[in-house]
Amino acid sequence: MKLAINGFGRIGRAILRQILTTPRGAGIELVCINDIAPLDMCAYLFQYDSTFGPYPDAVAIEGNNLRIADRVIRFHQTADLSTLDLTGVDVVLECTGIARTSDVAGRGLTAGARKVLISGPSPAAERTIVLGANEADLGDGAIISNASCTTNGLAPLVKLLDMLLGIDSAHMTTIHCYTNSQPMVDAPRGDFARSRAGALSMVPTTTSATHLIDEVLPHLAGRISGAAVRVPTASVSAVDLVVRTSHPMAADFADTTLRTAIEASQVLGWTEQPLVSSDLRARAESLVLAGPETRRIGDHQLRVFGWYDNEWGFSARMLDMAALMAGQS
Known part of the structure; x- marks a missing residue:
């Protein structure tokens, strides 16, 4: 290639x-x-x-x-x-x-x-494609978007949960490291909060994943909301997702069905270790689910939490997607 x-x-x-x-x-x-x-x-x-x-x-x-x-x-x-x-x-x-x-x-x-x-x-x-979510829609498009790092983490997880349980509604918060779009010291930006020094404060803001998830998984359009908090770390971000499911969950759903499905995924990972963000640096998965952070609340509500290296993991998907586009995957 x-x-x-x-x-x-x-x-x-x-x-x-x-x-x-x-x-x-x-x-x-x-x-x-x-x-x-x-x-x-x-x-x-x-x-x-x-x-x-x-x-x-x-x-x-x-x-x-x-x-x-x-x-x-x-x-x-x-x-x-x-x-x-x-x-x-x-x-x-x-x-x-x-x-x-x-x-x-x-x-x-x-x-x-x-x-x-x-x-x-x-x-x-021409299309926005996320591996593990909608690569079947790739077709022969000449100009493809690989979406965002957060969408690459969120969309495969959402698709999996929808297949297993159905999703009535969900809210995602990405806890995202600062990026070059934020100033090092307070300086004017289009958004007031994001005009503040990125390495000194946690900054609530928006995420492109909110609308991209509707584009990537249109059958779920309008059911998933999202927000972001930029935090003073240089790498590795997280997805915190709370889902209201269509079908009831078994008591051991997270430890059995969900874990098995994630471990079989090509882009998702699972850990039982009590990791912190720096432990996930240079991990190639789109999202690594933290087993200890999973919470089942009743029969229809699930909280899942996962880490993603927003640079390394996304770059790995760029190469995987390029191989798919070139017909070599």
């Missing part, structure tokens, strides 16, 4: 680490990386990562190439991807965060690539 990465920020760099260091990278030819930042800065930020630690092999610059150990990767620095020749590329991993219009999102196709996968919600996408 031939890939190109457009945008070498948090997700682009995590994707490259996984290509180079995990089994997901087997059989992947990374044709090029494109980012408008200086190459020496991109190399530095890849080599020294505040979240995932220093890269274990040598990182160097050779002309317009990035050399990592014995692997040489062509590096471009154009603001318009359509000016490159990407003939033969199966999927462009569009990680710039600016692919909001069909013109920008389609530049990879104009450059000659077969398909484009956007690393976030985008109105320019």
